Amino acid sequence: MSEKRMKFVKLAEARTQAALEAIRKIGNLSNRRAYEFDDGDVKKMIKALRDATSDIERKFGSTSAAEKDVFKL
Template identity: 35%
Template sequence: MTEETKNEKFKRLAEKRANDIINKLRLVGNLSNRQQYDYSDEEVSALFGAIKDALRRSESSFNNSVVKNNDKFSFKD
């Protein structure tokens, strides 16, 4: 049995994680159904702002070796 290379491991995990994210974004898109959900423009802006910020941090971590942030999104009432 051959040992998995670092690049093979990266590709395997990146593919799974990217597909998980794509699926979750599809589910977020399902929240746009006004027959099932009620939301304000401000809530939508906050939601997508948090998603975009997380994406920017993740992308920048490939340029900066030390980026750790475990922020969670929450509507603040």
């Protein structure tokens, strides 16, 4: 494996795993006993996340994304 490939794999795995963990933490905000929010708040958050993932797909030239609990290349 080339040095550039190894660097990409290392960074991509770490950054994607951090992003997935951050998204899981956002999911914790759904606890209505601890937080007050409305449907508009949720729609804004989901739209922002979808827009960000769409932007990443465009940057990589991809139109589909696979779902995984733990990201590995």
